[in-house]
Amino acid sequence: MDMIDWSDFERVELRVGTLLSARLNEKAHKPAYVLEVDLGPLGVKASSAQITAHYTPGELIGRQVLCVCNFAPKRIAGVRSDVLVTGAYDEQQRVVLAGFDRPLPNGARLA
Template sequence: MQTINWQDFERVELRVGTLLSAALNPRAKKPALVLEIDLGPLGIKTSSAQLTALYSAAELPGRQVLCVCNFAPKSIAGVRSEVLVTGVYDEQGQVVLAGFDHPLPNGSRLA
């Protein structure tokens, strides 16, 4: 594993957001969802995520997630993805979303 210094970590803007909506992206080569995420003072941002193996679009709104907010926007299958929603691969290679045990204000930064 490569190590980084504390200043490198501080540059990554990891923030809490609430999923407002999720819909299948028909233009994606691999099944993906287009997500709208409320990041509080940072506004509402869009992301594309390959989450369909474990999550349906209908169950995601209202869920809080951890997002990387300071990557440059990227075009993914016709979607302007503004943030990266974080998760971890399980034993089958499916993404399990990173989340929280208690509600948090949107836009809160990871401590």
């Protein structure tokens, strides 16, 4: 594992967002959803996420997620992805979303 300084961590903009919509990304080689994430003062951003194994579009709406907001936008299977929605892999290498046990304001920064 590479060690980083606290200043490296502080540069990563990890923010809370609420999922407004989720739809299948028909152009993706691996199953993925196109997500719209409300990040409060940062606006509504798009993301493409391979999270179809554990989640349906309907159960994602209204869910709060943790996003990396300061990566450069990236085009993924025809979608401009502005943020990275975070999670961890389970034992079958399927993504489980990072989340919170209490509601938070959209755009709140990870402390």
